[in-house]
Amino acid sequence: MRGLLGIGVFGVAVASLPLFVTSGYALNAVIMTLYAALLGQAWNILGGFGGQFSFGHAVFFGSGAYAMAVLQVKLGWNAWAALPAALAAGCAVGALVGALSFRYGLRGSYFALVTLAFAEVFRILANTFDFTGAGVGMMVPLKETVGDLQPGSRAGYLWLILALVLAGFLVSWWLKHSRYGAWLQAVRDNEASAAALGVNAFRVKLGAIMISGSLMASGGAFYVQYLHYIDPHIAYGPAVSVEALLGPIVGGIGTVWGPLLGAGVLHLLGETTRGLMGDAPGINLVVYGIVLILMVTFLPSGIIGVFRRGARRA
Amino acid sequence: MLEARNLSIAFGGLKAVEDVSLAVPRGAIVALIGPNGAGKTTLFNLVSGFLAPDTGTVALEGRDITGMPPHEICRLGMTRTFQIVQPFAAQTVRENVAVGAHLHHRGRAAALAAAEEVARRVGLGAELDKLALNLTIAGRKRLELARALATGPKLLLLDEVLAGLNPQEIAGMIPVVQGIRESGVTVLMIEHVMQAVMNLADEVYVLNNGRLIARGAPRAITNDPQVIEAYLGHGTAERLRKAAGPSEAARA
Numbered sequence: 001m002r003g004l005l006g007i008g009v010f011g012v013a014v015a016s017l018p019l020f021v022t023s024g025y026a027l028n029a030v031i032m033t034l035y036a037a038l039l040g041q042a043w044n045i046l047g048g049f050g051g052q053f054s055f056g057h058a059v060f061f062g063s064g065a066y067a068m069a070v071l072q073v074k075l076g077w078n079a080w081a082a083l084p085a086a087l088a089a090g091c092a093v094g095a096l097v098g099a100l101s102f103r104y105g106l107r108g109s110y111f112a113l114v115t116l117a118f119a120e121v122f123r124i125l126a127n128t129f130d131f132t133g134a135g136v137g138m139m140v141p142l143k144e145t146v147g148d149l150q151p152g153s154r155a156g157y158l159w160l161i162l163a164l165v166l167a168g169f170l171v172s173w174w175l176k177h178s179r180y181g182a183w184l185q186a187v188r189d190n191e192a193s194a195a196a197l198g199v200n201a202f203r204v205k206l207g208a209i210m211i212s213g214s215l216m217a218s219g220g221a222f223y224v225q226y227l228h229y230i231d232p233h234i235a236y237g238p239a240v241s242v243e244a245l246l247g248p249i250v251g252g253i254g255t256v257w258g259p260l261l262g263a264g265v266l267h268l269l270g271e272t273t274r275g276l277m278g279d280a281p282g283i284n285l286v287v288y289g290i291v292l293i294l295m296v297t298f299l300p301s302g303i304i305g306v307f308r309r310g311a312r313r314a
Numbered sequence: 315m316l317e318a319r320n321l322s323i324a325f326g327g328l329k330a331v332e333d334v335s336l337a338v339p340r341g342a343i344v345a346l347i348g349p350n351g352a353g354k355t356t357l358f359n360l361v362s363g364f365l366a367p368d369t370g371t372v373a374l375e376g377r378d379i380t381g382m383p384p385h386e387i388c389r390l391g392m393t394r395t396f397q398i399v400q401p402f403a404a405q406t407v408r409e410n411v412a413v414g415a416h417l418h419h420r421g422r423a424a425a426l427a428a429a430e431e432v433a434r435r436v437g438l439g440a441e442l443d444k445l446a447l448n449l450t451i452a453g454r455k456r457l458e459l460a461r462a463l464a465t466g467p468k469l470l471l472l473d474e475v476l477a478g479l480n481p482q483e484i485a486g487m488i489p490v491v492q493g494i495r496e497s498g499v500t501v502l503m504i505e506h507v508m509q510a511v512m513n514l515a516d517e518v519y520v521l522n523n524g525r526l527i528a529r530g531a532p533r534a535i536t537n538d539p540q541v542i543e544a545y546l547g548h549g550t551a552e553r554l555r556k557a558a559g560p561s562e563a564a565r566a
Contacts, residue, residue: 179419189403195364197414201385
């Protein structure tokens, strides 16, 4: 229960930020950090708690984003109705990818490659068909009313992304304190043992990729509402997939707070490099790559792992 | 309780298990012995659903379970341990055992409480909050046992739970296995430690080169010439008898 209290305190603290902070730059920084944390939380469900390393989480992100955009623009849905549909789209794509790859026992780098391949296939499809706007992409008209899920102020968007991140927190916390979560982590640590103890590994992994896909799709939906534009490269390109896995790996894989911590550290790091080296395009990606290599080599359990080890020694 | 009939499986040209039948009566401890590479673990894999046999059937309490996946067999009341221990390394002993306990306890608190009870029963009470990777080999063997027990099995398959333990640790484990039988669980065990087989088993099956070569009470088995030859090489039984001959004559 202490974990829930921590999440609650975090929620109240961040929700009240707009009362003290008025700078648009600062609020945008918080929004983008929370957004990165959300993608990380989604990846962490499957990759961290389930041990299935996806390198193509963009497939869920993009499906959520396109569902959100297409339903509003082409079919005239209200955004509030499109949001659950976007989640369902991510969930369905998760079921598809999971059923195909887990049925045939793909793991490790094979699973990573297959997810990457799925994201690329979806990118090409989105690039081809007219109802996704093909290569031109799609604009979601600016309406700036809460009724259209476009709060119109930075504070409103902050609360929106915070709500999604809190949902991600609750799912992560639930995985730490439930039978399903215990089964998922057992499958991650040793599938044969888990099977001998009565765990249906296939079904457990399938559940994880569906939950993970839904949460990732909510990130795509938020992106569309906040930035009003989506194209195949943004939606299904590898950048989103990398962003999703980077935070948890840096912060602490398979932990409740790791994705947020990692997102925060990476955001600061990105801003610092930009400050030091100017706006050279892609320079922050170079730094991210270096950080990733260093983390995987020297701190495989992430920043949280360092604190834990310190606590155990004390 | 468990009845395997005419099980066979081949890996390429290697007949790992050939036409093996065995029966485990309710409440018994049955041991499966044999030299390295005899096919004991493969037979376990066939019985517990990790491998599907080429031919033959497996029945648990009269119900055909041939080719059923392991997690469903576990739900029916039969589970196994692994010879090479397979802990959930990054989790604590309590969390490890709780995975088994979750089979019958939906709630987390109930599963953790049940896990604690089972862990104490196999002598892991002092190490509940240790990470599994920090346990000794003896501790990990106990952990395998505890996890399997936590699923509340009717029949437990133990794959060399004594291997790699020192004599003191073995002496400590034997009463644990006895306790399991006394609590009403039937046991089929693969074991190399003959002291344990003698102490525990009601009946022994001997496997060699994938085939059953003997079956009987532990005492009878150790005097079976075929068994001695399987372990010590062709002609050994004859030589042993000759070697024993003069001294017996002297005693007479």
